[in-house]
Amino acid sequence: MKPEILDCTLRDGGLVNRFFFSDELVRDLYQTNLEAGVDYMEFGYKASEKQFNRKDFGKWKFCREEDIRQVVGDNSSKMKISVMADVGRTEPSSILARKDSVIDMIRIATYSSTIPEALELLEDCHEKGYETSVNIMAVSSDTEAVIHEFLGKLCDSPADVIYLVDSFGAFYPEQIRNLSALYLGYAEKKGKRLGVHAHNNQQLAFANTIEAIRCGAGFADATCDGMGRGAGNCSMEMLVGYLKDKQLQELPILEFIEKHLIPMKEAGVRWGYELPYLLTGQGRVHPSRAIQFIQEGCKDIAGMFAQIAAGQ
């Protein structure tokens, strides 16, 4: 069965360009997603304006209601709209009641260490009427006991979707298979769905996404041309080509990439697989080290490998 397809080009891609997307690009992406048959479009983060200066970022780090409405009006389409709320970086007071918002879903991003705060934010969003997901990041650094513990808690919460997130691009397909079974074992008993969000450090974002779908994931994240932090995400054009579902169209996505993302890359904005990302993925460490390596024009790949192997 086709999963719900969630486009997070603006949200994960915004981590590449500090959310400085042109209004034209955002309007075109909305239209692209409508034409492509995408189920959810994520506009960005709901970041705290107390913690982050609006001048330092584009507006999609904050996703004010009026900014989204400038693009979608009342969103008189079947496609739903999501935003991401980072635990500890979001003011719950900035989240309106759903009846007053065009947003349909709030996705709560958390580490395993901040599950209590995540549950608090989740309750608030649920009471305001939103669909909700919890996206537990960096689980490649968690023990299986820790994963069991947070899954137990989350499955007793009102979350609609529990996301398997491979933040470091560290997992192989068989690990995705095992983790999907583990997550689904908890989620299905409580009528919740499994989502998948992959990163491309080992060129496995697409393979891991379709592996999770085969295992029963009901939500899959993707971005146009894989735009996202570091090695990027599962590419929407790969996923749509794979699913061969009559609701989905690949051509509008390719047109969007041709019009906006290829020129953006030619202008120097950089994402997608490169060798340093493989090393952070294999080493199960945060990609920031690889991002810095690439930005500084470093060449010493072998040295980077030796450092990561030595736990430095």
Add this chain to the structure above:
Amino acid sequence: MKPEILDCTLRDGGLVNRFFFSDELVRDLYQTNLEAGVDYMEFGYKASEKQFNRKDFGKWKFCREEDIRQVVGDNSSKMKISVMADVGRTEPSSILARKDSVIDMIRIATYSSTIPEALELLEDCHEKGYETSVNIMAVSSDTEAVIHEFLGKLCDSPADVIYLVDSFGAFYPEQIRNLSALYLGYAEKKGKRLGVHAHNNQQLAFANTIEAIRCGAGFADATCDGMGRGAGNCSMEMLVGYLKDKQLQELPILEFIEKHLIPMKEAGVRWGYELPYLLTGQGRVHPSRAIQFIQEGCKDIAGMFAQIAAGQ
């Protein structure tokens, strides 16, 4: 169990640069493969010097005995040496008896339509004392009946290894799983092994290679930095990192890439995933169209998609 790892950087990579590798690069690659623990190193093709002019290509299109010996001497190592013989493009008379050669394995590349000629060449190589494989190309264009037919014939031959080859980068992991089971069903009965050779058009070369290994493939092809025609091959550094086998070392591969392949790419030699390759992979057509598109600096991705979809 660890499969036999075959490095075909010179052979598939040679399709990118017409086999014009420097002697230093080839010597360093031989040393790299020894240090990395690779089981087989493929030096190139055994192409007919009647059909191809030696001036138009580097020497690894022809793999004369003396050229290989200049690099490996008598190859007093455990690592074995292979060359590829293309059906219809090889003079059997140019293949010495194995006792007079440093070559251990001849890999015979064929289409399903040239199986009789492949069997003839195979018999010749087998009688000369070589290990042999048959690599059936472009099977994404073959019906299942055709595949059954050639598997039956090949498994009655003296071939040691039958290769599942995804020439167009068209297969998804579940198709690799099904085809691996089909190939192994024939091969195992006759004591033959399964090999896998993947292409990266859909960023699945690595994922499909490890899928085949999990299904029982005993030979896996890879190249340094995935160097190979068009979107390239499964990357050796990904495969070695995945296998975590004490025989295998990733560091020498990274050092080789840093010394030779990154400068080669910076000098303008181009391989690896790009969007046009996705479209030929999805459309199950030869990557030559994408290679031409990229070389000519075309931009009209959407137009290319529409053409392929229309069967043009």
